[in-house]
Amino acid sequence: MGFHQFGQACLELLTLDDLPTLLIPGVNSKKHQMCFDWGPGEMLVCETSFNKKEKSEMVPSCPFIYIIRKDVDVYSQVLRKLFNESHGIFVGLQRIEEELTGKSRKSQLVRVSKNYRSVIRACMEEMHQVAIAAKDPASGRQFSSQVSILSAMELIWNLCEILFIEVAPAGPLLLHLLDWVRLHVCEVDSLSADVLGSENPSKHESFWNLVTILVLQGRLDEARQMLSKEADTSPASAGMCRIMGELMRTMPILSPGNTQTLTELELKWQHWHEECERYLQDCTFASNPHLESLCKIMLGDEAALLEQKELLSNWYHFLVTRLLYSNPTVKPIDLQYYAQSSLDLFLGGESSPEPLDNILMAAFEFDIHQVIKECSIALSNWWFVAHLTDLLDHCKLLQSHNLYFGSNMREFLLLEYASGLFAHPSLWQLGVDYFDYCPELGRVSLELHIERIPLNTEQKALKVLRICEQRQMTEQVRSICKILAMKAVRNNRLGSALSWSIRAKDAAFATLVSDRFLRDYCERGCFSDLDLIDNLGPAMMLSDRLTFLGKYREFHRVYGEKRFADAASLLLSLMTSQIAPRSFWMTLLTDALPLLEQKQVIFSAEQTYELMQCLEDLTSGKPVHGGSDTQQCQDDDIETTKVEMLRLALARNLARAIVREGSLEGS
């Protein structure tokens, strides 16, 4: 079941022997040395080719790399519902306003706790259904064990709710504990249905068992009704049953709406107790061992109670029943004494306490940290401890406890849980909110995890981006956009690539993509992705090259619209303002050719001088090629022809411009 206990080692240094070992099937660590590497939620393990013994006999090694998952429960289909549903409750709890104080705050927190428990219960019920429907016995067993784990979680949570959140005082405390026991020892309901459904209930073989359980659980009204059935059928014991029924009816209990004080209750209870005692002394029930045993139970007689071990099924039931009939107004502070002795009496030295017993005992001792520690060791997931600790922290019960590493315990456990979610291929979105509510290390953890999410579609990338942008994680936004832009370039989707680099405000990459656009233009003689380039808007300013791309495209558009004068000045400004890269000047000058050849004069004399200047700058800077490559020679020839044609066109245009400008001035 994973090795999450390694994380536990941080809470308390354990000796090596305490660490549970996990055997990886197929790997032989005796013969080969192992190597491993930690991941955020997983560990990679494989055999190396090094033999442990000096003798280099060739033993075939295991060819696999194993991924060891830290938190296996994250992968359960049913538990996913628990994670998702409790996520909503968790976020709601973090938003409970701090100003809320006193009663309203407490009732809110109790409500939250109950919501968590109802989610656990729903999950447990579904797991139970799955276990029943399981096709093979092995998986059936596995689901059943999950059911018992969930059941234990709910049991612990409920007790913590009573003791730490509700903080029930003497009196109501026992009522809560009774409810707790009734909720978790619930076989009685099916037994009751069974007995009442039979022809003659009082002759049913489990009749007295049922009555005893009802008394053990303090359900005296129901027990009374049962006894009346017995009275009806056997007149001999009718009198005894009536007396017992009367004792049950008159037992003083604290009712929520009642205004009586604890002292009043204690007095009444004492009186009632003495009455029971009297009946026992008088041997009123001597002829009916069942009724006599019931009477002893109601007197809180430990021996009589322990005789019902089977029906009590566990020590905490024993504890609550014992308190009910011997000390109903037990104070919270005295609980641990009763709990310890009940545990000892119930186990009777025959068996040692199990982890669950230790956890409950720690709760009765009001040792929250011990509860959390024991739970962390015993349970195979972080969900329980993370959520319980967070809730208790909201009850302001954990402030004093700081760990000597990282942050406080609440944050430590939440981080562990959220990391587990991030290791899962789908649950990472839930993890984000948990990191958000870890003030100290949440942000860095999120930054580390979010970059590692595989982005197979743009839609998923957008979701990740939204998470980063909402949290002003500019570095991550940039890197995600860059990944997407790179991907788009690789797929020859230049428009997409440009969009992503604009979103990331990544000037360098925008320049790179713009160059690709220009190169494609030079090769094909036309632009692709006009829908984007024509609509760049202010984004054009991101990089010089992008500005040039946009402006150059604008030149083509203006030219296409036959606005030659505008086109000409735009073209010239691209060169004189140095926006156009040098390598592109020849293309620009060639683009000027048709404008120079138009019937009317488009470039003024001054503009023509500037064009000539550009051409000379370009040609003078050119190194002389020494190569004798024929291809090179041909290229050079074309280049030379081009330059000569340009020179000629420029000269002619200059002549026409001077004449025209001269005549305009003259007129």
Place this chain on the structure above:
Amino acid sequence: MEEIYAKFVSQKISKTRWRPLPPGSLQTAETFATGSWDNEENYVALWSIGDFGNLDSDGGFEGDHQLLCDIRHHGDIMDLQFFDQERIVTASSTGCVTVFLHHPNNQTLSVNQQWTTAHYHTGPGSPSYSSAPCTGIVCNNPEIVTVGEDGRINLFRADHKEAVRTIDNADSSTLHAVTFLRTPEILTVNSIGQLKIWDFRQQGNEPSQILSLTGDRVPLHCVDRHPNQQHVVATGGQDGMLSIWDVRQGTMPVSLLKAHEAEMWEVHFHPSNPDHLFTCSEDGSLWHWDASTDVPEKSLLFHQGGRTSAFLSHSISNQANVHQSVISSWLSTDPAKDRIEITSLLPSRTLSVNSLDVLGPCLVCGTDAEAIYVTRHLFS
């Protein structure tokens, strides 16, 4: 909105769609399909909200929608549409378009037809073949139109093995959604805020019309056409804005309504009651927009959990002269009438609501929190 039922299904839901009712049917919707995404294994599933003899007595939370059948789907389900009563078309993140057939007799789904390389960056057959996610589908029996991250538009016919028509490089950016305008015209939205209208009668790779949001080039994620007035189109964008367009005039939206706080993933006019519109968003909200004229004392109000607060809207009244006998309430530009009542349908904020669908009084939506919400009493 009292009765909205949630069910957690252990997979992130990317799409939810009601099965269409047979023409002339008086039944209410009772079957819907869902698609999942971002799972190790993704599924197309069919669910029923029909009565199962009240399996559960306490409030009926359990058993309100039951799984009928499901089938593995290769890749994330990016879009899902009913082709007809029995057939479902899905778009996959692997670029594959699949038609699934539902067999009601034994409640199973099977693959009926598949175009595996509908969307790709570098062509099939080339060694560097790389697929591109298919992002949107629209069906109009017998035609299926698909769009993808590769900027390609495909026109398939259910009975043809090959695409009937393909427009390569239809868009330089990612196409996010597609809808039929009037046959044979389709309308696409892309990631740089443009709407393009394509006419399959025309040859060539150029759209017949481009409309766009000005300035910021905010990506558009969803589009829906008014069921009766084919020139009225609603789109939702990355900034959560709802835009209403009249494709007959202008190249800009008629109105821009500030809506959600993050990407609007879907927008749907109510098919038979188009004064009602529904939107859902990455911010985890699901809204019902009511622009009907018969709402007493109308004002632009935002209801949530009984509280009412004023809700701001920025409406651009740039096309004031729509001379029509019937003016859609969505194009109304009279400030006094330009009021829409908005209701939030989900009880509490959750993770992204990825998809929704409405049919009659029924609504279904699916979330990244792995829950499917259903209500059968939309207008009560």
